[in-house]
Amino acid sequence: MNYRHAFHAGNFADVVKHLALVSILTSLRKKPAAFAVVDTHAGRGLYDLKSDEAVRGGEAASGIERLRDQGGGSETLRLYLDLVRGVGEGRYPGSPLIAAKLLREQDRMVAIEKHPEDFRALAVTLAPFRRARAVEADGYARLNALLPPQERRGLILIDPSFEAPDEFADAARAVGGALKRFATGIVVVWFPIKSASAADAFCGEILAFGPVKALRLDIAVDAPPGRLGAAGLLVINPPFGFAQDMAATLAEAVPRLGREKPARTEIRTLAGEN
Numbered sequence: 001m002n003y004r005h006a007f008h009a010g011n012f013a014d015v016v017k018h019l020a021l022v023s024i025l026t027s028l029r030k031k032p033a034a035f036a037v038v039d040t041h042a043g044r045g046l047y048d049l050k051s052d053e054a055v056r057g058g059e060a061a062s063g064i065e066r067l068r069d070q071g072g073g074s075e076t077l078r079l080y081l082d083l084v085r086g087v088g089e090g091r092y093p094g095s096p097l098i099a100a101k102l103l104r105e106q107d108r109m110v111a112i113e114k115h116p117e118d119f120r121a122l123a124v125t126l127a128p129f130r131r132a133r134a135v136e137a138d139g140y141a142r143l144n145a146l147l148p149p150q151e152r153r154g155l156i157l158i159d160p161s162f163e164a165p166d167e168f169a170d171a172a173r174a175v176g177g178a179l180k181r182f183a184t185g186i187v188v189v190w191f192p193i194k195s196a197s198a199a200d201a202f203c204g205e206i207l208a209f210g211p212v213k214a215l216r217l218d219i220a221v222d223a224p225p226g227r228l229g230a231a232g233l234l235v236i237n238p239p240f241g242f243a244q245d246m247a248a249t250l251a252e253a254v255p256r257l258g259r260e261k262p263a264r265t266e267i268r269t270l271a272g273e274n
């Protein structure tokens, strides 16, 4: 496991993924019934953007640093920026910390991380949150045992590092297994777009599991040569109003991202009406 998210924290892909996370959790919070969050590839939870890794990666400069001091008409964008500013100057919150901050008394989260050092950092980050649990394990293997959650509502975030050549197959299998056990769950899976056909095939494989509703969000930036320039999120069973909220939020946020040219985004309905 060579991948360390510290090199990429706060980049364009993190921004879009975390905006989607905030939008979904805001929707879940609208009903009093408890929800559960499972983050299968959680990372450290909090990143120091002044660390050697982050400075060497330099990716936040065309990501969160383009937005940090801005306002926003979209409620999702405002809440996301408040959460980012809340962790302090020069730092960036990962998905488990963002989710932990949005849990209510009745909700809970399990955040899984396999890398021992990142797990230790995650455990420290989540220690103040009684409703959030950090687990050192393989996220794919542990997911099955956690589903369906007793709450019968919630979100599964699958955000692998795509280091292994068969990671697309592993991620697709994980989504299939999750839908089998928890057909009504919201599942978000992140994927890199290095080849359009590989990304389309991955989404096609997941659609073959027959989800009732599915939405795909893509984002592309003018990355330097050799760096990832595009990524996608597949959202299964998005909450009511999610597509509209993301359309408005991304229309505001995405053109500010990128190095010299504004980033681009596209939202596609792949199944059902969103």
Ligand SMILES: C[S@@+](CC[C@H](N)C(=O)[O-])C[C@H]1O[C@@H](n2cnc3c(N)ncnc32)[C@H](O)[C@@H]1O
Residues within 6 Å of the ligand: 001, 003, 004, 005, 014, 017, 040, 041, 042, 043, 044, 045, 093, 094, 095, 096, 112, 113, 114, 115, 118, 137, 138, 139, 140, 159, 160, 161
């Ligand atoms: C893209 S990063 C996660 C970023 C995080 N979700 C966020 O948005 O802040 C992927 C993480 O998965 C971890 N990882 C890799 N393989 C894993 C596995 N099989 N199970 C759990 N974690 C894994 C890596 O160590 C890395 O920290």
